[in-house]
Amino acid sequence: MTQALVNGLTLGAVYALVALGYSMVYGILGMINFAHGEIYMLGAFHGILALAFAQHYLANFSPVVCLLGALVLAMLFCGGYGFTLERIAYRPLRHAPVLSPLISAIGMSFLLQNYVMVAQGSGIRGFPMEFGRRLTETRFSAFAGAEFSLLEVFILATSLLCMAGLHLYIYRSKMGKAMRATSQDRRMASLLGVDVDRVISATFIAGSALAAVAGVMVSMYVHAVKFNDGYIMGMKAFTAAVLGGIGNIPGAMLGGVLLGVVENIGIWFLGAGYKDAYSFIVLLLVLIVLPRGILGEQVSDKV
Amino acid sequence: MSRRFFLTAAWLGALTWPVLGTAAALKLALVVSLIPAALGCWNALRRAAVVPCRGLWAALEAASGRIPPRFQIWGLAAFLCVAPLFLRHQTKYINLATDTLIMVLLALGLNIVLGMAGLFMLGYAAFYAIGAYAFAILSLKFQVPFWGGLVAGAAAAALVGFVVGLPSLRLRGDYLAIVTLGLGETIRYIIKNEEWLTGGTFGCPSRPVFISFGLEPYSRKIGSPRFFGWPAAVESIHYYFLALAMVALSVVAMQRLSNSRIGRAWVALREDETAAQAAGVPTVWAKLSAFTLSAVWAGMAGVLYAAKQKFLAPEIFDFNLSALVLSMVVLGGMGSIPGVVLGAVVLQMIPWFLRDFFPEFQNYRLLIYGGLMVLMMIWRPQGLWPNTRRKIELQEETDAVA
Numbered sequence: 029m030t031q032a033l034v035n036g037l038t039l040g041a042v043y044a045l046v047a048l049g050y051s052m053v054y055g056i057l058g059m060i061n062f063a064h065g066e067i068y069m070l071g072a073f074h075g076i077l078a079l080a081f082a083q084h085y086l087a088n089f090s091p092v093v094c095l096l097g098a099l100v101l102a103m104l105f106c107g108g109y110g111f112t113l114e115r116i117a118y119r120p121l122r123h124a125p126v127l128s129p130l131i132s133a134i135g136m137s138f139l140l141q142n143y144v145m146v147a148q149g150s151g152i153r154g155f156p157m158e159f160g161r162r163l164t165e166t167r168f169s170a171f172a173g174a175e176f177s178l179l180e181v182f183i184l185a186t187s188l189l190c191m192a193g194l195h196l197y198i199y200r201s202k203m204g205k206a207m208r209a210t211s212q213d214r215r216m217a218s219l220l221g222v223d224v225d226r227v228i229s230a231t232f233i234a235g236s237a238l239a240a241v242a243g244v245m246v247s248m249y250v251h252a253v254k255f256n257d258g259y260i261m262g263m264k265a266f267t268a269a270v271l272g273g274i275g276n277i278p279g280a281m282l283g284g285v286l287l288g289v290v291e292n293i294g295i296w297f298l299g300a301g302y303k304d305a306y307s308f309i310v311l312l313l314v315l316i317v318l319p320r321g322i323l324g325e326q327v328s329d330k331v
Numbered sequence: 332m333s334r335r336f337f338l339t340a341a342w343l344g345a346l347t348w349p350v351l352g353t354a355a356a357l358k359l360a361l362v363v364s365l366i367p368a369a370l371g372c373w374n375a376l377r378r379a380a381v382v383p384c385r386g387l388w389a390a391l392e393a394a395s396g397r398i399p400p401r402f403q404i405w406g407l408a409a410f411l412c413v414a415p416l417f418l419r420h421q422t423k424y425i426n427l428a429t430d431t432l433i434m435v436l437l438a439l440g441l442n443i444v445l446g447m448a449g450l451f452m453l454g455y456a457a458f459y460a461i462g463a464y465a466f467a468i469l470s471l472k473f474q475v476p477f478w479g480g481l482v483a484g485a486a487a488a489a490l491v492g493f494v495v496g497l498p499s500l501r502l503r504g505d506y507l508a509i510v511t512l513g514l515g516e517t518i519r520y521i522i523k524n525e526e527w528l529t530g531g532t533f534g535c536p537s538r539p540v541f542i543s544f545g546l547e548p549y550s551r552k553i554g555s556p557r558f559f560g561w562p563a564a565v566e567s568i569h570y571y572f573l574a575l576a577m578v579a580l581s582v583v584a585m586q587r588l589s590n591s592r593i594g595r596a597w598v599a600l601r602e603d604e605t606a607a608q609a610a611g612v613p614t615v616w617a618k619l620s621a622f623t624l625s626a627v628w629a630g631m632a633g634v635l636y637a638a639k640q641k642f643l644a645p646e647i648f649d650f651n652l653s654a655l656v657l658s659m660v661v662l663g664g665m666g667s668i669p670g671v672v673l674g675a676v677v678l679q680m681i682p683w684f685l686r687d688f689f690p691e692f693q694n695y696r697l698l699i700y701g702g703l704m705v706l707m708m709i710w711r712p713q714g715l716w717p718n719t720r721r722k723i724e725l726q727e728e729t730d731a732v733a
Contacts, residue, residue, distance in 0.1 A: 060505040070350070077349050101349075108346045120709045126504055128708045130451060131661055134508075135704025138654050142698035147351045259650065263516075266509055301524040308513030315502060315510060 030174035032292040038180045038249070040288020041187035045242040046265035047272070047280040048194060049235030055211040055275035056231050057122075062133035063113055065262020066140035067106050067236045071243025072253040073144060074102040079156045091159045098159075102244050103237040109140075110236025111229055119225070137259070145255040152252045160248045183245045190241055191281055194234065198277065203230050211275070260304050264291075267311040273321025282322060333367045340364035408579070415571055425567040429639060431679040432574035433632050438659040438675040439581050439668070440628025445657075446666035446718070447589060448621035449601025450499055451508040454515020455656055457495075458488045458626040460522060460648035462633025464529055467537030467643050477539050477638055484634035485627045491518070492626020496619045503604070515653065522645050532645060539638040570639040577631060578672075585668050588624075597621055601666075651697060658700040661707055664714020673716050 046068050053061040078098035086094060117136040121129040157164070163179035198204035209217040210227045218224045246261075247253040264287060272283025287307060294306040314321065344360030351359065395403065418424045437459060444452050462484035469475040469483055495514045499507050522529045529535050588594050596617040599607035608614050637643055655678065663674025678700065685692040707714070 060509070062505075062508075074349055105346065105349060108342075112343070112346060117705050124708070124712065127449065127451065127665075128712050130505055130508060131657075132705045132708040134453070134654070134657065135661075135701040135708070138658075138697045138701030139705070140701075142695070142701065143347075144350060146694050146698060147355065256650075263509065263513060270506075302520055305517045305520045308510075308517050311513055312498065312510060315498065315506060319501070 029293075029296065032296040033289060034174045034176045034180065036289035036292035037285060038176075038183050038288070039292065040268075040285035041184050042242045042246050042249075042284070043261075043265050043268045043288055044281040044284025045187050045190060045238045046261060047268035047284045048191070048277060049239050050266050050269040051272075051274055051277055051280040052207075052231050052235045054269070055277075056207065056214070056228060057118070059118075059129055060133070060266065061113075061118075061232075061235075062130070062262070063117070063137040063140055064235065064239060065258035065260075065265070066137050066144075067109055067113070067258070068239040068243045068246075068261050068265075069144065069253065069255065069258030070109055070140065071102045071106045071236075071240030072247035072257065073148060073153065073243075074105045074240065075099065075244030076153055076155055076247055076253060078102065079159055083156050083158070091162065095159050099241060099244050102240040106236040106240035106243075107233040110232040110239075113140075113236075114229060114232040119228075137262075141255055141258065148255065150255060152254050155247050155251050155253070157251060163248075179249060183249060186241065186245060190238055194238065194277070197234065203227070207231060263311075264304075264307040267307045267314070270311060270321055271314050273323040276321065276323050279321055279323035286322075333364075336367050337364050411575055412572075415568055419568050422567050425571050427680070427683050429567065429571045429574050431676055432571070432578050433636050433639075434656070434659065434679045435578050435672050435675040436574070436581060436628055436632035436635070437656045438663070438671045439578075439585055440625045440632065441656050441660050442585070442666065442668070442671045443588070443597075443628070444621045444625040445660055446664075446671065447594060447601070448597035448617065450618060450621060451504060451511070452495075452622070452625070453508050453512035453657070454518075454650070454653050455625075455629060456648045456650070456652040457515035457518040458492055458629035459633040459636070459652070460518065460643075460645075461491050461626075462488045462630030463537075463637040463643050463648075464522060464535060464633075465630070466539075466634040466637040467535045468528065470538045470637075471536060474538075477634075480539075480638070481631060481634045484637075485630040488626040488630025488633065489623045492623045492629075493619060495626070496622025499618050499622060500615055512650075512653075516650075519645065519648060522648070529645070530643075534642055534644040536642050537637045537640075539641065567639075570635070574635055574639075577635065581628065582668060582672070589666075589668070593617065593620055654697060655700065658704050661704050662700075662715060664717040667714060667716055667718035670714045670716035670718065674714070677715075 049064050075098045078101045079094060082094040113136055117132045118129055121132055163182055164177050166178040167175055169175050198207060206222045206227045209222055210224055214224055268283035268287045269280045271287055272279030287310060290310060291306050295303055340360040340363035343363055344356045347359055348356040415425055441455050444450050465484040465487040466480040469480050495511055498510045502510060523531055596612045599612045600614055600617050604614060659674040659678050660671055664670030682692050682696050
C-alpha cells in the first residue's frame, strides 16, 4: 500500500509535467492540444538517441553530464516540435469553426506517431541503462516497509524543479505576464500591445519542453519507449489536467499526483490488466461529478 | 517567398535530424525547399492546360448531363453487381471489394454522429469490435445463424453506443472526443483481458451459419452456402453481395434519415446547440439517437467482418482503425453521403493499388493520412465532395472572417 503510494507519487509528478502543457495551451487558446502526448514520446526518443550517441562517442564523460545533456537536448528539440506544430497545424485555423483545429490536431498526432514509427521502427526502443544504473540501484527504505530508488527521488526532484521554474517564468518574467494577460482576454491583450502570436508560440515551447523532461524520465524509469506511448500518456495527463481544473497550473500538478496515486492503488487492488483504464474511469467520473476540477474557478462552457 | 521556404526547409531538416538521420533529414529539407518550384510548375501547367481541360470537363459534364441521374445510379449498381461475377475466382479482388464495402459502412456510421450531428467521437472501432465479437461468440457458442447474429450484433453495439452517448449530454467538443476515446479504449481492454469470453490476445474464431433465402444452413456436410439457391462456390463473392446490399440499403437509409425530422434535428444541433434547444429541438433525444444509430452501423459492419474473416484478432480494433475511419469521413466531406463513400473507397483502395509499386506504403499510410487531415482542414474543410448545405455555411464563415 505504501509502496503503491510511493510509486504513484513518482508517476504522478510526471503526469503533472505533461498535464501542465495541456493546461497552459487550454488556458490561452481554449483548445486541447491533442498532439501533446506525441511530443512527450518525441522527448523520450530524443533522450534515448542522445544517450546512444554519448555511449558511442563520449564514453569517458561522466554519466551525470551525459544525462543532463540528453535532457537539455530533448527539451530543445521538443520545444522546436511544439513551435512547429503550432505554426503548421493550429495557427492557420485559429479563426476556423471549432471542429477544424480538433481534427487538425488529431491528424498531427497520427502524423507524428507514424513519423517516429517509420523512422525508428515499430518495436520497443530500450533506454541505455548504464547511464541510470547508479540511480536505479541505490535504494532507500522508507516508512512502513516501502522502498524507493534514487531514480524516484531524482524524478520527483526534477519535476518539482521544473514546476518551480515554470511558476517563476509565469509569475516573474515579462513573457509570463503576457501569457497571463492573453489567457484572461486575448483580444484585450493584443490591443494593449501584447504580441499574441509570440505568446502562443512561447506557451507551446514551454509546454513541450516540460513534456520532453517527462519523456526522458519515464523512459529511464520503465527502461524503454515505443512509438505509440504518447497517446496513453496524453490521455492520462489530460485526465490529470481536468482533475485539477483545466487551465489552472497548480491544479495540473495536484491532479497529476492524485491520478498517479489513484492508479497505483487501483493496480494494487484490482491487478494490472486494466491499468490504463483507471484513468479513463477517473476522467469520466470527474467530468460528470466535478466538471470544474478540484481547483478550477470559472465554469467553462465546454463542460 | 522562396527565402521563406528555404528557411522552413532548413528548420525542418534540423528539427528532424535526430529522428530521421542525416540522409532522410536532408531529403526532407530538399523536398520542402523545392515546394515553391513545384508550385510554380504546377501553376504553369495548369495555365497551359486550362483551356483543353475545361473543354474536356465541359464535354464530360454535357455527356453525363444527357444521362438522367437515375440511370447513372442504376448503371453504377448494375456495374457493381455484374463486374464481380467475372472476377469470381479472383478472390483477392473480391476480398478487396468486400473490405472496401465494410469500410464504407463504417464511414457512413461515423458520418451520422460526426458529420450530421457534429458530435466528435473517437474510438469508433470499439463499436465495430462489439458487433464482431457479439457475432463471433453467438455463432461459436450458440450456433446462432447469420441473420440472428446480425440483429444481435447491431443491438449489442446500439446498447453500448447509447451508454457511450450518455456523457455527450453534458460534454462538448474536445472533451467529448477524449471521453469517447477513453470509453473505446476501455472496451478494447475488456476484450483483451476477459479471456473466458473473447479469447483475449489469442483472438476469437467465428463460425458463420448461414440461412440464406434458400434456407440452406452452412455445415461441413453440405459444404458451401447457397445464395438465392445458387451454389456460391466462391464464398467471398457471397460476402461481397451481402456487403453490397447492406451498403446500398444504408445509403438509401442515410439519405432518408438526413432529410427526416431527426436528421434536421441533428443539423440544428450541429450548428448551435443552445439555439436548437431554444427552438424546441429535443437535444437529449437527438444526441442519444445519433450515438445509438451510429453504433448500429458499426455493429453491422463488425458482424459482416466477423462472418467474412472467421477469425478476430483484438489488434485489428485499435486506435488506428478509428483514425482511418475518421480520415475517410474528413477527406470525403463530413455530412455528405456520397463524399463519405468516396473517401472510404479512395483511402481503402489506394494502399492496395500502391502495394506493388510502393510496398512500404502500408507503413506510411497513417503518416500520410494524418498530414492529409491537417491539409484538408486548412485548405478544404468541406471535404472532396461536400454536402451542399455545409459548403455554403463554410463559405459564409470564411467570408465573415475575411
